Amino acid sequence: MHIPDGYLSPATCAALYACAAPFWYLSLQRIKRMLHTRMVPMLSLFAAFSFVVMMFNLPLPGGTTGHAVGVGIASIVLGPWAAMLAISMALLIQAFFFGDGGIMALGANCFNIAVVGSLVASLVYRVIGGRSSLDSRRRLIAAALSGYAAINISALLTAIEFGIQPMLYRDAAGTPLYAPYPLGIAIPAMMIGHLTFAGIAEAIVSAGVVSYLQRSDLSLLKLTAPDAAASENGVDLVVPVNGWRSTRSLWIGLAALMIMTPLGLLATGAAWGEWGPEDFNNPEIRDQITRSSLNQAAPEMAPRGMQRLATVWTAPMPDYAPPFLRSETFGYIMSAMFGVGLIILSFLLIGRLMQRRQGT
Amino acid sequence: MEYALTADDLARVDGLLQRLDPRVKIVGLFSLIIAASLSRKLEIIGGIFLVALVLAILSRIPLLILAKRGWITALLFTGFIALPSIFITPGNVIYRLPLLDWAVTAQGLTSATFLIGRVETSVTLSLLLVLCTPWTTVLKALRVLCVPAVFIVILEMTYRYIFLLLQKSREMLEARQSRMVGELDSRQSRRLAVAGITVLLGKTFELSSEVYLAMLSRGFRGDVDTLDEFSMTGRDWAGILFLPGLAALAIYLGR
Numbered sequence: 001m002h003i004p005d006g007y008l009s010p011a012t013c014a015a016l017y018a019c020a021a022p023f024w025y026l027s028l029q030r031i032k033r034m035l036h037t038r039m040v041p042m043l044s045l046f047a048a049f050s051f052v053v054m055m056f057n058l059p060l061p062g063g064t065t066g067h068a069v070g071v072g073i074a075s076i077v078l079g080p081w082a083a084m085l086a087i088s089m090a091l092l093i094q095a096f097f098f099g100d101g102g103i104m105a106l107g108a109n110c111f112n113i114a115v116v117g118s119l120v121a122s123l124v125y126r127v128i129g130g131r132s133s134l135d136s137r138r139r140l141i142a143a144a145l146s147g148y149a150a151i152n153i154s155a156l157l158t159a160i161e162f163g164i165q166p167m168l169y170r171d172a173a174g175t176p177l178y179a180p181y182p183l184g185i186a187i188p189a190m191m192i193g194h195l196t197f198a199g200i201a202e203a204i205v206s207a208g209v210v211s212y213l214q215r216s217d218l219s220l221l222k223l224t225a226p227d228a229a230a231s232e233n234g235v236d237l238v239v240p241v242n243g244w245r246s247t248r249s250l251w252i253g254l255a256a257l258m259i260m261t262p263l264g265l266l267a268t269g270a271a272w273g274e275w276g277p278e279d280f281n282n283p284e285i286r287d288q289i290t291r292s293s294l295n296q297a298a299p300e301m302a303p304r305g306m307q308r309l310a311t312v313w314t315a316p317m318p319d320y321a322p323p324f325l326r327s328e329t330f331g332y333i334m335s336a337m338f339g340v341g342l343i344i345l346s347f348l349l350i351g352r353l354m355q356r357r358q359g360t
Numbered sequence: 361m362e363y364a365l366t367a368d369d370l371a372r373v374d375g376l377l378q379r380l381d382p383r384v385k386i387v388g389l390f391s392l393i394i395a396a397s398l399s400r401k402l403e404i405i406g407g408i409f410l411v412a413l414v415l416a417i418l419s420r421i422p423l424l425i426l427a428k429r430g431w432i433t434a435l436l437f438t439g440f441i442a443l444p445s446i447f448i449t450p451g452n453v454i455y456r457l458p459l460l461d462w463a464v465t466a467q468g469l470t471s472a473t474f475l476i477g478r479v480e481t482s483v484t485l486s487l488l489l490v491l492c493t494p495w496t497t498v499l500k501a502l503r504v505l506c507v508p509a510v511f512i513v514i515l516e517m518t519y520r521y522i523f524l525l526l527q528k529s530r531e532m533l534e535a536r537q538s539r540m541v542g543e544l545d546s547r548q549s550r551r552l553a554v555a556g557i558t559v560l561l562g563k564t565f566e567l568s569s570e571v572y573l574a575m576l577s578r579g580f581r582g583d584v585d586t587l588d589e590f591s592m593t594g595r596d597w598a599g600i601l602f603l604p605g606l607a608a609l610a611i612y613l614g615r
């Protein structure tokens with residue numbers, strides 16, 4: 001998957017350097033804050049580790065061999081930010097010293113594999129692993145899928161970058177100047193190998209390492225899953241963090257969104273596909289429906305099924321406008337508060353029920 | 361490791377590129393790679409490749425090493441990728457394969473030649489940089505490409521520890537092999553590889569703590585700096601004018 005020089009145009013290479021740069025900067029700032037003086041040796045050693053992992057040849061089912069990139073395991077153990085830096089360093093050394101991957105294409109390789117790969121691997125591991133205990137089977141599945149997803153998304157990005165070259169760069173006679181295959185060929189050609197061999201290699205290494213660590217050293221898995229339980233027997237269960245502090249920014253964001261809900265009033269007309277039966281009798285709205293439906297004229301009257309079902313349930317606050325309020329804007333905010341309140345109440349009830357079930 | 365030893369040996373040879381300041385080599389060779397990448401004419405890419413060959417000969421780099429390290433691998437890999445494009449790319453048919461009746465198009469052939477030409481030229485130029493310069497010097501000279509000092513230090517340490525971790529991996533494998541009778545099947549080999557990676561991960565953590573303590577004991581406070589012992593001579597100034605100048609000319613002619 002390491003793109004050599006010559007496959008991508010200089011403009012694409014420059015754009016992908018620009019895409020990777022903010023992530024490098026952000027990750028460097030974050031790691032510096034977290035590790036301070038420990039950063040230099042830690043990153044050096046892990047970049048070396050990532051490099052060496054790429055050299056481990058793995059026998060795969062079916063008699064072939066493949067090697068993992070290590071993006072899954074680096075993200076699971078170190079987290080996305082340190083992983084993206086360590087893998088970028090390993091890619092840089094590969095490009096400069098071993099000619100594996102181009103120097104101009106280094107930004108593209110780092111963006112595809114190190115940046116996006118690490119973020120995808122961490123996200124998948126976090127979502128699927130959830131708060132399950134560190135030694136659970138769920139973590140194994142999460143690890144396998146995180147490696148598999150990361151390598152395939154990276155491969156897909158690489159294929160897209162290849163595939164857009166013939167669309168953008170041709171000479172007067174129609175000769176593709178860089179990677180010659182269009183998206184229709186580049187994507188399947190790239191993905192077949194990655195969905196099978198490379199993806200499996202990455203999944204085996206990620207799940208295998210997590211499985212080994214579950215038996216030998218759980219503390220290494222704890223770094224990126226601090227809120228997970230240590231074992232399935234209930235030992236070392238983590239105390240929930242302070243509810244308000246940990247979710248403060250989310251509540252503030254939610255409040256801001258609620259205040260901004262009247263912005264929806266700025267839009268004119270009815271949303272496509274959200275018409276009421278009465279809208280079909282309104283010539284102005286009928287005209288809007290026709291214009292927004294590729295000039296397909298709306299039926300003369302509302303469909304019978306729609307008319308029948310429209311009266312099954314009458315909303316207590318139709319059109320986000322409680323009948324007791326004059327101001328439309330205030331009605332929107334009130335509706336948002338009411339809706340959000342209902343959702344929070346429902347989740348509190350579900351949470352309470354689940355706690356009671358766990359207690360018994 | 362063998363690769364690194366050969367590179368170090370060649371970097372000590374008294375040749376043209378070895379005598380140039382590493383910053384000049386980075387800027388000059390990198391600008392030639394950009395020129396090869398920007399050129400829309402095959403003859404210009406061929407010209408840059410010839411310049412790279414002349415530089416290799418004047419720097420006493422055996423062409424066999426270039427062929428083994430770069431050309432053959434690049435040709436096999438890129439050739440395999442480029443081959444179907446000769447038939448797939450739409451355009452003027454110039455030849456039909458006798459038995460299969462597949463049409464070779466002029467556009468497809470040119471496109472494949474562009475790809476292979478660019479890859480071979482870029483690989484040769486990158487190899488020239490690494491083979492004519494000690495690796496630690498290449499890293500220090502990366503400062504001219506605005507790479508921050510902290511990255512340079514991390515890269516230098518990474519390079520050093522790659523060899524240590526490789527050695528550890530080999531020792532682990534040898535230790536296991538010396539205790540085995542017979543061959544491992546595919547599943548067992550897989551388990552062995554995964555176990556090796558995990559043990560290496562543990563060793564990496566341990567080593568990182570040890571290195572950290574060793575650095576602290578020598579007064580490390582988190583600030584990094586690199587010694588900038590480079591100095592430009594008349595030959596370097598000539599190089600900085602000639603190589604990027606040549607690249608600029610190639611870009612102009614290859615429009």
